[in-house]
Amino acid sequence: MQRLLVLLLLVILIGGCKLFAPSKPKDNIVPPAELVEFAPELSVERVWQRGTGKGERRLWSRQAPAVAVGRVYAAGSKGEVFAFDLSTGAPVWKVETDIRLGSSVGTGEGYLILGGLDGEVLALDVFNGAERWRSRVTSEVISAPAVSRGIAVVRSHDGRMFGLAIADGERRWVYDRAVPALSVRGNSAPRVDGGLVVAGYDSGHVIALRLEDGLEAWEQPVAQAEGRTELDRMVDVDGELAFADGEVYASSYRNRLIGIAADSGRPLFDRDLGAYGGIALAGENLIVADTAGTVWALNRRSGAALWRQEGLANRWLTTPAIQGDAVVVGDLEGYLHWLDLSTGKLIGRTRHSRKPIRATPQVSDGVLVAIDTHGELAAYRTSAL
Numbered sequence: 001m002q003r004l005l006v007l008l009l010l011v012i013l014i015g016g017c018k019l020f021a022p023s024k025p026k027d028n029i030v031p032p033a034e035l036v037e038f039a040p041e042l043s044v045e046r047v048w049q050r051g052t053g054k055g056e057r058r059l060w061s062r063q064a065p066a067v068a069v070g071r072v073y074a075a076g077s078k079g080e081v082f083a084f085d086l087s088t089g090a091p092v093w094k095v096e097t098d099i100r101l102g103s104s105v106g107t108g109e110g111y112l113i114l115g116g117l118d119g120e121v122l123a124l125d126v127f128n129g130a131e132r133w134r135s136r137v138t139s140e141v142i143s144a145p146a147v148s149r150g151i152a153v154v155r156s157h158d159g160r161m162f163g164l165a166i167a168d169g170e171r172r173w174v175y176d177r178a179v180p181a182l183s184v185r186g187n188s189a190p191r192v193d194g195g196l197v198v199a200g201y202d203s204g205h206v207i208a209l210r211l212e213d214g215l216e217a218w219e220q221p222v223a224q225a226e227g228r229t230e231l232d233r234m235v236d237v238d239g240e241l242a243f244a245d246g247e248v249y250a251s252s253y254r255n256r257l258i259g260i261a262a263d264s265g266r267p268l269f270d271r272d273l274g275a276y277g278g279i280a281l282a283g284e285n286l287i288v289a290d291t292a293g294t295v296w297a298l299n300r301r302s303g304a305a306l307w308r309q310e311g312l313a314n315r316w317l318t319t320p321a322i323q324g325d326a327v328v329v330g331d332l333e334g335y336l337h338w339l340d341l342s343t344g345k346l347i348g349r350t351r352h353s354r355k356p357i358r359a360t361p362q363v364s365d366g367v368l369v370a371i372d373t374h375g376e377l378a379a380y381r382t383s384a385l
Helices: 001-014
Strands: 042-051 067-070 071-075 080-085 091-096 106-108 111-115 120-125 131-136 144-147 151-155 163-164 172-173 191-193 198-201 204-212 214-219 242-244 247-252 257-263 266-273 279-282 287-289 295-299 305-309 322-323 324-332 333-340 346-351 362-364 367-371 376-384
Touching: 042 305, 042 333, 042 346, 067 106, 067 362, 071 322, 071 376, 080 214, 111 151, 111 376, 120 151, 144 172, 144 191, 163 204, 295 324, 322 362
Parallel strands: 106 144
Antiparallel strands: 042 376, 067 071, 071 080, 080 091, 106 111, 111 120, 120 131, 144 151, 151 163, 163 172, 191 198, 198 204, 204 214, 242 247, 247 257, 257 266, 279 287, 287 295, 295 305, 322 324, 324 333, 333 346, 362 367, 367 376
């Protein structure tokens, strides 16, 4: 109870600032579930490991690497940007910038796009790291930019979305939307589906903009803000959205998950299940880790539950990733957990480090790449036992 009162006092003191979630087991009001031994069905091999500077630490931006053209790209909060070979981990290039980088790495059309804590936007050549241009937005950038059809879409912390020309960083359009006084730390990264830019907002809405000019195409509430206090009214849609066959899937921190028709914003289904992370797509299923640490598999057409795994409760799980026939999540003690995609049974585990894993693991060519909050990056392969 004493820790809860301290947390509430901090919320009051920081006013309009974002709320930082606990990052260590000792900070949790409810302790993480003890890990239970099980008979592994997967052999997990660490293929390579590299350091990438100091990492995000307590920034809570879930600063994830990106994988493109057979390479892994990672950025450090002190301004370093690294490129490694995906298969071997061999360094390809490293760039030291003078920008306090806060975003995950965005990639597309031969560019890396990164955002800074002071509103800078940096474009690097994906092949050699050469700087192509710099631009600026109105506040810090802590989510990955998106690139499509010659436009880099950048989300700033103050609720604005910017369309920048990929060739030179010139501003093409800006979309402005008010944000609540208090919300969970994090921003939903913009995603581009055809000619639409789609993103979740701290107000509990999903917004779709036209990529060509930034005009709003539709908006759909995921959850409604209710309650007497700003803390009660937090309904953020901060995690990764999932896309499939003209449909968008989003989850709110305040116990609501929804499917939306991408062409119109029409709701398709909803259910009482909330997450501060995002949603992974696995064929006809959605995989999500809720705010209590339960991992769910849902039918993406109806939202009906197929299975759930409750053995990782209160471990502040990452957005799930899909590696082969397994679901993978990281946790606040640096563990990676593999779950059977069909049943949710725990089938593999390894300890990446002793620091929290907040960023979504990335998978490419059968290799899973994970990074912790102190910049420790590693790649893993699995095989059946």
